[in-house]
Amino acid sequence: MTTMYATIGPATRAPETMTALVRLGVTGFRFSASKFGVAELAAQAADAEAAGRAAGRSVELLLDLPGAKIRFTNADSIDLGATPRFRVSYALKPTGEDDGLPDVGLSDPGLGDVISPGDVLLIGDGEIAARVISASGTHCVAEALEGGLLGPRKGVWVTGRSRRLPASSPDEDLALLDGLTSSAFTGAIVSFAENAAVLEPVRARWGGRSANSVMAKVETRAGVAAVAEVAGAADSVLVGRGDLLMDSGVLDFHALCSAAVRECRRLSVPVVVGTQLLSGMQSSWLPLRSELSYLCGLLESGVDGLLLTTETTFGRDPLGAAGLMADLIARYAEPGLVRA
Numbered sequence: 001m002t003t004m005y006a007t008i009g010p011a012t013r014a015p016e017t018m019t020a021l022v023r024l025g026v027t028g029f030r031f032s033a034s035k036f037g038v039a040e041l042a043a044q045a046a047d048a049e050a051a052g053r054a055a056g057r058s059v060e061l062l063l064d065l066p067g068a069k070i071r072f073t074n075a076d077s078i079d080l081g082a083t084p085r086f087r088v089s090y091a092l093k094p095t096g097e098d099d100g101l102p103d104v105g106l107s108d109p110g111l112g113d114v115i116s117p118g119d120v121l122l123i124g125d126g127e128i129a130a131r132v133i134s135a136s137g138t139h140c141v142a143e144a145l146e147g148g149l150l151g152p153r154k155g156v157w158v159t160g161r162s163r164r165l166p167a168s169s170p171d172e173d174l175a176l177l178d179g180l181t182s183s184a185f186t187g188a189i190v191s192f193a194e195n196a197a198v199l200e201p202v203r204a205r206w207g208g209r210s211a212n213s214v215m216a217k218v219e220t221r222a223g224v225a226a227v228a229e230v231a232g233a234a235d236s237v238l239v240g241r242g243d244l245l246m247d248s249g250v251l252d253f254h255a256l257c258s259a260a261v262r263e264c265r266r267l268s269v270p271v272v273v274g275t276q277l278l279s280g281m282q283s284s285w286l287p288l289r290s291e292l293s294y295l296c297g298l299l300e301s302g303v304d305g306l307l308l309t310t311e312t313t314f315g316r317d318p319l320g321a322a323g324l325m326a327d328l329i330a331r332y333a334e335p336g337l338v339r340a
């Protein structure tokens with residue numbers, strides 16, 4: 001059976017929406033730990049478990065750990081259409097200088113060392129870009145290239161520079177697992193998995209929760225290069241195409257995605273592919289032709305699962321996106337199809 005995961009966000013937080021998603025064929029939910037506090041995450045998992053019960057199914061509830069990613073620290077959204085310039089303070093908390101600009105902090109102040117005027121900051125999965133206008137030892141001022149809404153705690157990459165600082169210890173991820181031990185989550189997703197060792201402390205804590213307790217998110221060049229080792233230590237692998245594009249560049253992206261899926265299938269480790277599979281449906285009732293073809297090709301090649309991300313967090317029609325994905329699974333991943 002091909003699995004289908006939906007990421008929970010403002011568009012799908014209501015318990016009755018979760019139940020409707022399960023009825024449509026969603027087999028698991030993904031919760032972005034970088035976006036919410038422990039109490040809200042536990043509440044989301046409890047609601048999702050109840051939603052599964054209401055639909056008569058047990059659903060996977062996967063906590064997506066933040067991992068070693070550098071993020072802005074703003075708790076509220078900033079409208080970069082109204083004020084395209086903003087200050088990035090190289091501290092956890094913004095410095096609050098009084099120049100009238102919105103101010104965001106950095107979860108890892110060390111990123112400031114590599115930022116220079118003229119650099120382009122890619123934010124989130126690259127949907128917002130901002131050029132650095134000026135930089136000092138304590139902060140820089142950046143200007144959004146095309147406006148947009150800077151949501152809370154978005155990841156930030158400096159184009160052409162290191163994608164992130166050397167992998168920080170997973171201590172914060174592990175503390176989160178410990179804080180949620182008694183929650184309804186059935187497993188965890190380890191972000192930026194690039195070796196087997198990073199999965200071990202997660203398995204030691206949550207390994208017994210379900211058959212898919214430890215999912216490894218492969219989303220960097222190094223992760224794809226080590227995918228055999230990573231897959232060998234995980235219950236399943238998620239190919240995170242959002243961050244992968246940030247790290248791979250556009251030319252190598254497809255080759256890396258394909259290599260990761262192929263290797264997992266060769267090793268018989270379940271592989272799930274995610275991000276922008278039906279992104280056209282976030283703002284339109286039709287998906288893009290290109291994503292439709294890619295998605296059906298993935299199903300024909302025998303991928304084990306698919307992950308909806310912003311289609312179900314912010315999409316205008318999350319149920320429509322999940323329903324279409326379920327129909328495509330039924331149409332293109334049926335047993336009996338000749339698999340590559």
Ligand SMILES: Nc1ncnc2c1ncn2[C@@H]1O[C@H](COP(=O)(O)OP(=O)(O)O)[C@@H](O)[C@H]1O
Nearest residue numbers: 007008009010032035124125154155309310313
């Ligand atoms: N407010 C939110 N609530 C729930 N999920 C969110 C929210 N914002 C983003 N997400 C989800 O979290 C994931 C990461 O989103 P994004 O913020 O764009 O990138 P990152 O956190 O990797 O910088 C995406 O799958 C997105 O759908």
Ligand SMILES: C=C(OP(=O)(O)O)C(=O)O
Nearest residue numbers: 219240241242243274275
């Ligand atoms: C699923 C992904 O992770 P995140 O949403 O944290 O960017 C991805 O990068 O595709």
